Amino acid sequence: MEKGARQRNNTEKNHPGGSKSETGSGEGGVALKKEIGLVSACGIIVGNIIGSGIFVSPKGVLENAGSVGLALIVWIVTGLITAVGALCYAELGVTIPKSGGDYSYVKDIFGGLAGFLRLWIAVLVIYPTNQAVIALTFSNYVLQPLFPTCFPPESGLRLLAAVCLLLLTWVNCSSVRWATRVQDVFTAGKLLALGLIIIMGVVQICKGQYFWLEPKNAFENFQEPDIGLIALAFLQGSFAYGGWNFLNYVTEELVDPYKNLPRAIFISIPLVTFVYVFANVAYVTAMSPQELLASNAVAVTFGEKLLGVMAWIMPISVALSTFGGVNGSLFTSSRLFFAGAREGHLPSVLAMIHVKRCTPIPALLFTCISTLLMLVTSDMYTLINYVGFINYLFYGITIAGQIVLRWKKPNIPRPIKVNLLFPIIYLLFWAFLLVFSLWSEPVVCGTGLAIMLTGVPVYFLGVYWQHKPRVVDPGEPEDVCGRVSQGGGGLRDGGGDA
Numbered sequence: 157m158e159k160g161a162r163q164r165n166n167t168e169k170n171h172p173g174g175s176k177s178e179t180g181s182g183e184g185g186v187a188l189k190k191e192i193g194l195v196s197a198c199g200i201i202v203g204n205i206i207g208s209g210i211f212v213s214p215k216g217v218l219e220n221a222g223s224v225g226l227a228l229i230v231w232i233v234t235g236l237i238t239a240v241g242a243l244c245y246a247e248l249g250v251t252i253p254k255s256g257g258d259y260s261y262v263k264d265i266f267g268g269l270a271g272f273l274r275l276w277i278a279v280l281v282i283y284p285t286n287q288a289v290i291a292l293t294f295s296n297y298v299l300q301p302l303f304p305t306c307f308p309p310e311s312g313l314r315l316l317a318a319v320c321l322l323l324l325t326w327v328n329c330s331s332v333r334w335a336t337r338v339q340d341v342f343t344a345g346k347l348l349a350l351g352l353i354i355i356m357g358v359v360q361i362c363k364g365q366y367f368w369l370e371p372k373n374a375f376e377n378f379q380e381p382d383i384g385l386i387a388l389a390f391l392q393g394s395f396a397y398g399g400w401n402f403l404n405y406v407t408e409e410l411v412d413p414y415k416n417l418p419r420a421i422f423i424s425i426p427l428v429t430f431v432y433v434f435a436n437v438a439y440v441t442a443m444s445p446q447e448l449l450a451s452n453a454v455a456v457t458f459g460e461k462l463l464g465v466m467a468w469i470m471p472i473s474v475a476l477s478t479f480g481g482v483n484g485s486l487f488t489s490s491r492l493f494f495a496g497a498r499e500g501h502l503p504s505v506l507a508m509i510h511v512k513r514c515t516p517i518p519a520l521l522f523t524c525i526s527t528l529l530m531l532v533t534s535d536m537y538t539l540i541n542y543v544g545f546i547n548y549l550f551y552g553i554t555i556a557g558q559i560v561l562r563w564k565k566p567n568i569p570r571p572i573k574v575n576l577l578f579p580i581i582y583l584l585f586w587a588f589l590l591v592f593s594l595w596s597e598p599v600v601c602g603t604g605l606a607i608m609l610t611g612v613p614v615y616f617l618g619v620y621w622q623h624k625p626r627v628v629d630p631g632e633p634e635d636v637c638g639r640v641s642q643g644g645g646g647l648r649d650g651g652g653d654a
Contacts, residue, residue, distance in 0.1 A: 204399030207481030225374035235429030256495025276611030342480025349473030357438020
């Protein structure tokens, strides 16, 4: 990497927002380039939402919903709530146009400690663990055809997952355009695979195989209805829709974000909802609820029942889907760590970008290394359960911040302004989910809170304590990349508080 000159001059001090140009540099320093158009923006949303979830999670939704009809309603309602949340995030994204997503919004609205805790739990567990699980799912489905009568060896799974992570980290370090092209291609691939499932479902319906879609059968309960289980069904569905907020992490790199951010949401969320609902319709045309619940890989079982000798298409489709999911997660999570370093909440080296490639290479390498470390841990699913409650808690806190911001700063420019009914509906839905999650799983949720609260002493010692002894804080590192300009405007005049 080339050495970049320090550019925190008097101009930057007077104008901390820093101007950017299309070449990636401006008067305030090197900046992220605006290279993400509408198609790539849709690819990021769709690619991050549709991972391995739709191929395996229908079992969890159906198991908790208790009937096929209620399960389909859960998928539809969760898609609508996701769209509401995404629109609320769109307003925040253009009101506080900084990369970092909900971390940046929580920090600017509620202060440094709240923002740091969101960043802390994301850095510590959420993103490394999720990326490791997706990479392991990718390697499992790639190797599965090679081991038809047994499970693939664990060492092989971890090695292939590591190769996947290293390859995609190299692509993301090399070029934003390459990374978005990979995302576009694999998003198209996974949509084609899901399109195949939906078409096969339509063929089944035309053949008269729709017994479980008839109302009297669809709403036949195979277990006693329970409000707590219904809440868990919504939670399972919400996990499958996870990733809807990732475009807000790269707001500074969007071409014309005021137009493309809401357009990408209006295109992507309804598309994902359509695909999810009709994929589940297709599943029940080939399998009874009992067969679906007995399967650990619904799409693979579906393919075995209908595709015959072509059943290998399904594991390959899941592998393509998860490969794109790893790429999208690396792309967006590195921007979160980059944004945290720029605000002084992580080591300043992570706030550097390459002076020619305009990619946050240190943040990408940090993301990759932390994910590789997770590959040595076997109990990652428990960690996901621990932090899932906190992740969704911060979604609610972020959207509550939208209401607080309307009250505190009613006159700041809002290129997108949604009706306040949207955040209120979203908050009511998430309150329902969180209350019943806490009631159903107090130990898991309490452990998640404990992990998050370990960040409080770290914040006060590492961030709040400004005048540390030299032995504790040796100063800023030598520049190995260009120092990024303070991109995007915060809530204060001239930009965010670095």
